[in-house]
Amino acid sequence: MSSQSTAPTAAQNATLDSKCPQGPIQDRWDRHRFQTKLVNPANKRRFHVLVVGTGLAGASAAATLAELGYRVSVFCIHESPRRAHSIAAQGGINAAKNYPNDGDSIWRLFYDTIKGGDYRARESNVYRLAQISNHIIDQCVAQGVPFAREYGGLLSNRSFGGAQVSRTFYARGQTGQQLLLGAYQALMRQVGEKKIQLYSRREMLDVVVADGVARGIVCRELGSGKIESFAGDAVLLATGGYGNVFYLSTNAKLSNATAAWRAHRRGAFFANPCFTQIHPTCIPVSGSHQSKLTLMSESLRNDGRVWVPQKRDDDRPPAAIPAAERDYFLERKYPSFGNLVPRDVASRNAKQVCDEGRGVGSSKMSVYLDFGDAIARDGAPKIAEKYGNLFQMYQRITAEDPYHSPMRIYPAVHYTMGGLWVDYNLESTIPGLFVLGEANFSDHGANRLGASALMQGLADGYFVIPATLGSHLAGRKLPPVSTAHPAFAAAEQDVQQRVERLLSINGKRGADDFHRELGLIVWNYCGMARNAKGLDLALGKVGALREEFWHNLRVLGSAQELNQSLERAGRVADFLELAELMIVDARHREESCGGHFREEYQTEDGEARRNDAQFAYAAAWQHTAPGADKGGQPSWSLHKEPLNFEFVSLSQRSYQ
Amino acid sequence: MNNRLFALATSSIGRKALMALTGLGLIGFLVVHLAGNLTLLAGSDGAAFNSYARTIESNPLLPLAEVGLAALFLAHIVLGIRQAAGNREARPVGYRQFQSHGNRKVSTSSMLVTGLIVLVFLVVHISDFRLAARHPQGLAYMVHERMRQPLGAAVYLLGVGALGVHLWHAFQSLFQSLGLRHPRYSPLIDKAGRGLAVLLALGFAVLPVYTWVASPAKAAAKAPAESTSSAVSGPHDSSPAAATPSVTKEPR
Amino acid sequence: MSADHAPSSGMRLTLNIWRQSGPADAGRMETYHLDGISPDMSFLEMLDVLNVRLEREGREPVAFDHDCREGICGSCGVMIDGNAHGPEAETATCQLHMRSFADGAALTIEPFRAKGFPVLKDLVLDRSAFDRIIAAGGFISANTGCAVDANSTPVAKSDAELSMDAAQCIGCGACVAACPNAAAMLFVGAKIAHLGLLPQGQPERSKRVLAMARQMEAEGFGSCSNYYECEAACPKAISVENIARLNRDYLRAGLTTRD
Numbered sequence A: 001m002s003s004q005s006t007a008p009t010a011a012q013n014a015t016l017d018s019k020c021p022q023g024p025i026q027d028r029w030d031r032h033r034f035q036t037k038l039v040n041p042a043n044k045r046r047f048h049v050l051v052v053g054t055g056l057a058g059a060s061a062a063a064t065l066a067e068l069g070y071r072v073s074v075f076c077i078h079e080s081p082r083r084a085h086s087i088a089a090q091g092g093i094n095a096a097k098n099y100p101n102d103g104d105s106i107w108r109l110f111y112d113t114i115k116g117g118d119y120r121a122r123e124s125n126v127y128r129l130a131q132i133s134n135h136i137i138d139q140c141v142a143q144g145v146p147f148a149r150e151y152g153g154l155l156s157n158r159s160f161g162g163a164q165v166s167r168t169f170y171a172r173g174q175t176g177q178q179l180l181l182g183a184y185q186a187l188m189r190q191v192g193e194k195k196i197q198l199y200s201r202r203e204m205l206d207v208v209v210a211d212g213v214a215r216g217i218v219c220r221e222l223g224s225g226k227i228e229s230f231a232g233d234a235v236l237l238a239t240g241g242y243g244n245v246f247y248l249s250t251n252a253k254l255s256n257a258t259a260a261w262r263a264h265r266r267g268a269f270f271a272n273p274c275f276t277q278i279h280p281t282c283i284p285v286s287g288s289h290q291s292k293l294t295l296m297s298e299s300l301r302n303d304g305r306v307w308v309p310q311k312r313d314d315d316r317p318p319a320a321i322p323a324a325e326r327d328y329f330l331e332r333k334y335p336s337f338g339n340l341v342p343r344d345v346a347s348r349n350a351k352q353v354c355d356e357g358r359g360v361g362s363s364k365m366s367v368y369l370d371f372g373d374a375i376a377r378d379g380a381p382k383i384a385e386k387y388g389n390l391f392q393m394y395q396r397i398t399a400e401d402p403y404h405s406p407m408r409i410y411p412a413v414h415y416t417m418g419g420l421w422v423d424y425n426l427e428s429t430i431p432g433l434f435v436l437g438e439a440n441f442s443d444h445g446a447n448r449l450g451a452s453a454l455m456q457g458l459a460d461g462y463f464v465i466p467a468t469l470g471s472h473l474a475g476r477k478l479p480p481v482s483t484a485h486p487a488f489a490a491a492e493q494d495v496q497q498r499v500e501r502l503l504s505i506n507g508k509r510g511a512d513d514f515h516r517e518l519g520l521i522v523w524n525y526c527g528m529a530r531n532a533k534g535l536d537l538a539l540g541k542v543g544a545l546r547e548e549f550w551h552n553l554r555v556l557g558s559a560q561e562l563n564q565s566l567e568r569a570g571r572v573a574d575f576l577e578l579a580e581l582m583i584v585d586a587r588h589r590e591e592s593c594g595g596h597f598r599e600e601y602q603t604e605d606g607e608a609r610r611n612d613a614q615f616a617y618a619a620a621w622q623h624t625a626p627g628a629d630k631g632g633q634p635s636w637s638l639h640k641e642p643l644n645f646e647f648v649s650l651s652q653r654s655y656q
Numbered sequence B: 001m002n003n004r005l006f007a008l009a010t011s012s013i014g015r016k017a018l019m020a021l022t023g024l025g026l027i028g029f030l031v032v033h034l035a036g037n038l039t040l041l042a043g044s045d046g047a048a049f050n051s052y053a054r055t056i057e058s059n060p061l062l063p064l065a066e067v068g069l070a071a072l073f074l075a076h077i078v079l080g081i082r083q084a085a086g087n088r089e090a091r092p093v094g095y096r097q098f099q100s101h102g103n104r105k106v107s108t109s110s111m112l113v114t115g116l117i118v119l120v121f122l123v124v125h126i127s128d129f130r131l132a133a134r135h136p137q138g139l140a141y142m143v144h145e146r147m148r149q150p151l152g153a154a155v156y157l158l159g160v161g162a163l164g165v166h167l168w169h170a171f172q173s174l175f176q177s178l179g180l181r182h183p184r185y186s187p188l189i190d191k192a193g194r195g196l197a198v199l200l201a202l203g204f205a206v207l208p209v210y211t212w213v214a215s216p217a218k219a220a221a222k223a224p225a226e227s228t229s230s231a232v233s234g235p236h237d238s239s240p241a242a243a244t245p246s247v248t249k250e251p252r
Numbered sequence C: 001m002s003a004d005h006a007p008s009s010g011m012r013l014t015l016n017i018w019r020q021s022g023p024a025d026a027g028r029m030e031t032y033h034l035d036g037i038s039p040d041m042s043f044l045e046m047l048d049v050l051n052v053r054l055e056r057e058g059r060e061p062v063a064f065d066h067d068c069r070e071g072i073c074g075s076c077g078v079m080i081d082g083n084a085h086g087p088e089a090e091t092a093t094c095q096l097h098m099r100s101f102a103d104g105a106a107l108t109i110e111p112f113r114a115k116g117f118p119v120l121k122d123l124v125l126d127r128s129a130f131d132r133i134i135a136a137g138g139f140i141s142a143n144t145g146c147a148v149d150a151n152s153t154p155v156a157k158s159d160a161e162l163s164m165d166a167a168q169c170i171g172c173g174a175c176v177a178a179c180p181n182a183a184a185m186l187f188v189g190a191k192i193a194h195l196g197l198l199p200q201g202q203p204e205r206s207k208r209v210l211a212m213a214r215q216m217e218a219e220g221f222g223s224c225s226n227y228y229e230c231e232a233a234c235p236k237a238i239s240v241e242n243i244a245r246l247n248r249d250y251l252r253a254g255l256t257t258r259d
């Protein structure tokens, strides 16, 4: 093992300091910004900031920091920063503008987000997010994001994900694309002005912690395989979520946890890993060849009715099943919200009816989403106007025509609320290592509301980090460091060895094969519903799979070339460990909340039952065997960040 | 000439615009030329045509116009070839298979070829009628003579045909290159362009056809056969021919 | 890769695929036989299957770029039988399904080709030329924090829609690939239109178009012959009207800017 240090984690076994300001919640962000040291404008160009990831969070952060005068280097695994996974977000972005005058406010967005997250998020962060939301829209419009508009030329809003106010801004079904292009263009402007150095096709494979502070990264240049080190004064990770641990998810294929996981191994705590979001309206799996799942907008549930046959193994085509023999289970169980219940509730119920043997389609793992009544009521043209492109997408993928027979949907992994633990400054437990966007754990608690991830990513990048980075850069003494520091050589050597190890196992199974198996284990035991027995079983299975991985992996080709199998193998290796931590976390959290549904903890009606007395905290896990890379047994210790609710009173969610 | 204009004119978009503008100028010339040609149809003796020719030739500004016209042609041709060469460079390794889905017709992908055919024809045509010694019986007679010969007529028809095909694409294309496109008007421009291509081609084709069909007897009556360079070798052996006083020699 | 054992159902295919070990390699076509392909598979899943089999046989899998697999990131894109992104209109390679092909078909799969898009390996390209074109001017300079309220700048709905039509470009490069001149005019035109149709885009309109067009040429892309192959190949059906707008804006800027 190397001589590289891991962060000394001052927090060792103490409670974590979230650094949240005190006082009236409306004033906290202002006060915090005032109290944070400013970096002298003349000094800014002396500071070199490394930004890893060019999704909404990374691109917006990099552009803004460069505008402020910092020297910035940006890294992404993609060929171009514009291809980051954020590009795929469809539905929209929330803000508390209250343009429709329907009673929205910063306070309501704050409240909805805390409640939607099932009271497992930090009040201070969420309030700040709601405050900033409005500036994001202003900023994006100024950049030329072509949001939908009304005939009068003003911005159009819609209600999204069951929200009772219309606070979602959107650009057709391509909001993520347009927001990302806005941030990407801002980023590229700085690249053009030589204020940002862009390194694409670079995979960060380690964080370099020198003298207890994150001072650099080690990357692999994916075209040539060259291992390169970069030194700087702060490292920002904006590397996205880890939903692909499930193999099948709506995340883009390259989305991965490696950057976060490498940081975790160097001392950054990982918080709430078991909080994952399953989206109810996805196109079901069609066969064992399936490589990823496609999300269809939630808006479909506004007009589609979800049902399955009442009888098990009913093989009749949907049209042959009379209304009396159909079970519109969401409408039946949740008369007031009906088909519009939150994502976690809709997903869980779909799973339940399929588990009962009442699923439809050849795999029996889907439920109908039927537009028959809506078409009869409004006519096909009206429905086509609203959902035409979604119907077309569905038809393209499944070759079934939703105008004539009901769609089939099934839940799919969509988003991960968990991530690297960060304080109010977005700083992880490694000083100088900041984490932004989906990669951190901060704002969504146990469940994320629709259209809030884009908001959070951009809030982090455009507005939070530019203000809080000063706490580190101006607040700490940072001796000059270069890649000559021994920590760099050590980290490079670790990376090199790991790559060689992956190539030299020379077993029989490809990385994808392991990944599929891993995904199935996590999906079955740590997916929409979990229980102690299943989780214990899964822990053993994942451990065994990880063991096999390091003995039976096969990666062809060499390290000195573009080698996509090698890239995947490294990512799968990290997913294998992360999966273990997810299971450990899910096992320890003996309550149900948001996306974490423990079957043992439910109300008589089958709803999630929280245990606020014992579990109103964020679970931050510290990796305690940091040297045990390359297949050794990982182990963790738990740190709890208590969550205090001063402004919102805890209550049980109810959608009946 | 300042830098900005130079940059504009030498940029790929600028070059395309210049091609469009020169093309437009050439189309204008063709329309006038055709109108002139059609005077041949007015009366069997070609008097109208001859007097039209004389009027033009006696205009003191003719040399200037001819220089201008030559410049238009030259610019159009050089730009076209330059563009084609550059475009070839933009894809050093080609495809094994390629299928077209654009609006490409024969006309579109053959712009360079039809352009070159027109160029060759042009040289023949100029040497035949512009540079060759004027026959005492007038230009109309020369035209009849030329068109009466199968080879002469064939070359002429080929040139005119290529021109039509060239214009089929060119007209709407020039609007696009100048940035003039609008969903309401572009379909009209498209149609107008094709109509123009057909009209010009047919219009010019009328001459040989008329010569053959309408006045074959007359055309055949006197055939001094003194005649002229063959179409193919035209450019070379026509220039040494003695110039008649009425012909102003151009620098080319 | 052979079909001899395991009586497999599903489609049989012959694949002629461009293989090139690195930027310096000359490259060549190689032929593979594949069976047991489900018509419900996506085209990329078919390549996944091929790769698994190749790996199993100890042969290097075919490298190809992909990410979202739903037609929005612009990573994927190959020529299939001479069609950029394959035979279906308005469909990116990743959205193509095998039911679009006949059982027993022989498919020719080549990388997008252009001087501006060097091949890195097999079907993987370097399209960073597009990034440099954007860096040259494909943006609105609006530093974070300086923005006025979003509704203080009304935009006619029709302009917003047209702008969005153009902004949908996924930067895949199919327009370049399909263009006989390997021109990038549709890509650049789309960005010019996206930003130029909005009031926010006006201050830099001239500067933007001049800079982007200059970079486009510097990257070695060809010029436009108005073949309109680009529009037909574009997975987002972006209109060549945007090219006219680019021409118009460029000429206007070139003729009228003062600096």
Ligand SMILES: Cc1cc2nc3c(=O)[nH]c(=O)nc-3n(C[C@H](O)[C@H](O)[C@H](O)COP(=O)(O)OP(=O)(O)OC[C@H]3O[C@@H](n4cnc5c(N)ncnc54)[C@H](O)[C@@H]3O)c2cc1C
Pocket (backbone or CB within 6 Å): A052, A053, A054, A055, A056, A057, A058, A075, A076, A077, A078, A081, A083, A084, A085, A086, A087, A088, A089, A090, A091, A092, A093, A175, A176, A202, A203, A204, A205, A238, A239, A240, A241, A250, A251, A252, A255, A256, A258, A259, A295, A414, A415, A436, A437, A438, A439, A450, A451, A452, A453, A454, A455, A457
């Ligand atoms: C189908 C779908 C639809 C969605 N729709 C919505 C929606 O409507 N509204 C909403 O609010 N949210 C939505 N979301 C969620 C939202 O899109 C994401 O949470 C968000 O975009 C994440 O942004 P990010 O910047 O954190 O990371 P990402 O966009 O995932 O970017 C990660 C970046 O990190 C880079 N990277 C990763 N690993 C490394 C490494 N090791 N080294 C170097 N670089 C690395 C990548 O290249 C990339 O640039 C949707 C998600 C999905 C899957």
Ligand code: FES
Pocket (backbone or CB within 6 Å): C065, C066, C067, C068, C069, C070, C071, C072, C073, C074, C075, C076, C077, C092, C093, C094, C095, C170
């Ligand atoms: S993989 Fe993203 S567009 Fe095809």
